[in-house]
Each structure stands twice: as structure tokens, then as C-alpha cells.
Amino acid sequence: MARVSLDDADKYVGGGSSFFKLNDGDKKTVRFLYNTVDEVKNAALVVHEFTGERFATIDCSRNPGDPADMCKWCSMGNNPVMRVVLPMYVEEDNEIQYWKKSGTFVKETLLPVFENLPTGAPISGQSFIIGRTGKTMRDTKYTCAPNMKAPNDMKTKDQFGEIKDPFEINIIKPNDYDFDPQANAQAGQNQEPAQQATRRTADVF
Numbered sequence: 001m002a003r004v005s006l007d008d009a010d011k012y013v014g015g016g017s018s019f020f021k022l023n024d025g026d027k028k029t030v031r032f033l034y035n036t037v038d039e040v041k042n043a044a045l046v047v048h049e050f051t052g053e054r055f056a057t058i059d060c061s062r063n064p065g066d067p068a069d070m071c072k073w074c075s076m077g078n079n080p081v082m083r084v085v086l087p088m089y090v091e092e093d094n095e096i097q098y099w100k101k102s103g104t105f106v107k108e109t110l111l112p113v114f115e116n117l118p119t120g121a122p123i124s125g126q127s128f129i130i131g132r133t134g135k136t137m138r139d140t141k142y143t144c145a146p147n148m149k150a151p152n153d154m155k156t157k158d159q160f161g162e163i164k165d166p167f168e169i170n171i172i173k174p175n176d177y178d179f180d181p182q183a184n185a186q187a188g189q190n191q192e193p194a195q196q197a198t199r200r201t202a203d204v205f
Contacts, residue, residue, distance in 0.1 A: 017096070017097075017098055017164055017169040018093070018095055018096070018097040018098070019097060019098055019099070019100075019171070020086075020088060020090065020097040020098060020099035022130065022131070022132035022142075023132065024132060024133060024134055024135045024140075025132070025133065026131070026132055027129055027130065027131040027132075028090055028091070028092050028093075028129070028130055029090075029091040029092060029127050029128070029129055029130075029147060030088040030089065030090050030091065030097075030127070030128055030129075030130055031088060031089040031091070031124050031125075031126070031127055031128070031155075031160065032086060032087075032088055032110070032114070032123050032124060032128065033087040033088060033089060033096065033124050033157040033160055033163050034087075034114075034122075034123045034124060034157060035122040035123060035124060035156055035157055036122070036123070037111065037114050037115055037123070039123075040084075040106065040110070040111060040114060040123070041111070043084050043085075043086075044082050044083070044084050044103045044106070045059065045082070045083050045084065045085070045166065045172060046059075046060040046062075046080045046081070046082055047059055047060055047080060047081060047082075047083050047172060048060055048071075048073040048074075048078045048079075048080055048081075049081060049083075050078070050179065050181050052181075054179075056173055056177065056179050057083065057100070057171065057172055057173060058073060058172070058173045058174070058175060058177050058179065059167070059172055059173065059174055059175045060073065060074065060080040060175065061175040062074055062080070071175065072175075073175070076181065078181065081102070081103075082102065082103030082104075083100055083101065083102060083103065083172075084100070084101055084102075084103060084106045085098050085099070085100050085166040085171050085172065086098065086099045086100075086101060086106070086110075087157075087163045087164075089124070089160040089161070091127065095161075096160060096161050096162075096163065098164075098166070098169060098171060100166075100171055105142075109142070109144060110144060113128070113144060113145070113146065117146075117152065118152060121152040121154060122152075122154060122155065122156050122157065123157075124155055124156060124157040124159075124160065125152040125153050125154045125155045125156070126146055126147075126150075126152045127146070127147040127150045128144055128145065128146055128147060129143075129144070129145055129146075129147050130142060130143065130144050131143045131144075
């Protein structure tokens with residue numbers, strides 16, 4: 001399916017690169033590598049997510065309105081979800097990192113902040129402070145606010161380096177990815193409880 005608009009979020013309810021992660025209580029200063037709000041709105045991906053012994057995020061091959069058998073993961077009963085892989089320049093680490101978040105988080109938390117930036121100013125020209133509280137998927141919350149000590153310097157996204165596609169960096173697997181959900185779930189059940197708890201928080205990045 002590739003890219004869709006965040007306006008379609010309600011329809012989907014229910015490789016060598018660095019990945020952004022914060023621990024409980026951490027904060028980092030980042031630049032979201034987009035020039036315009038429209039770029040963010042059209043960056044969403046519809047995917048299938050699996051947990052267990054192995055964690056996998058797999059592209060959904062259906063378009064809105066297509067029957068379930070157009071995608072083998074849909075036909076297995078795994079409901080698709082919307083995710084956005086956010087490219088960010090992390091100032092503390094001096095590198096581009098990628099953060100996979102839900103379409104709802106981007107639409108409700110990030111877009112309102114981006115839309116309040118000065119007209120004509122690129123999103124990447126503004127630094128933001130992201131903070132995390134919570135240790136598990138259920139209690140984790142993120143905050144994101146512009147760094148008021150640093151005004152928008154008008155830097156465009158291309159000034160921070162090469163931004164890679166989510167498929168290129170292997171965050172999102174292609175629809176024909178060789179994966180056995182049943183074997184994966186069974187293997188996860190055979191793990192000790194402490195290991196299972198660690199697996200379940202894999203998506204809280």
C-alpha cells in the first residue's frame with residue numbers, strides 16, 4: 001500500500017540506521033526532517049505488527065475498500081494499523097535517527113505543534129524537546145514542544161544529510177516478507193516471563 005494520508009486514520013483503527021529511543025525521564029533535542037506540514041500528513045504507512053519471539057512490522061498491500069483477501073496478513077485476521085516513521089536529526093547524538101509512531105500520535109500530538117510554526121518556516125528549522133515518562137507500553141507518555149531558546153533558523157531538511165526510506169532501513173518489511181505469526185507467537189509463549197515483558201515494550205520507541 002505504501003503511503004496514505006493521515007486523514008484516513010479512522011479507517012485503520014484497531015538497515016544500518018539509528019532508531020530513536022528514550023528511557024523513562026529522558027529528554028532530547030531533535031529536528032523533525034520535514035519542510036512542510038503536508039509532507040508529514042502524507043508520510044503515513046498502513047502496516048501489520050506482530051510481537052512474540054520476533055517483532056515485525058509488515059506493509060499492508062490493501063487499499064481502502066479492498067477485500068481482506070487482497071493482503072495475506074489481513075486475510076489471517078491481523079488488523080492493519082497506521083504508523084509514521086519520523087526522520088529526525090538528534091542534536092545530542094549528532095546524527096539522523098528514525099522514530100516509528102502511531103498515526104494517532106502524529107495527528108494529535110505533532111501536527112498541532114507543526115501547524116503553529118511561523119508561516120513559510122520549514123519544520124526542520126525548529127528544534128524540539130521530546131521527553132518521556134513511563135517504563136512500559138501502558139504507562140509511557142511522550143511530550144514534544146518547540147525549544148523556545150532556539151528560534152527557527154530556516155534550515156531545510158536536506159541540510160542535515162540523507163533521509164532514507166522506511167523500507168530501505170528495514171523498519172517496515174515488504175508484504176511478501178517470510179514470516180510465520182503462529183510459530184512466532186508460540187516461541188514467545190515459551191519464553192520466561194521476564195523476557196516476554198521486554199518483548200512487549202519493543203514498540204515503545
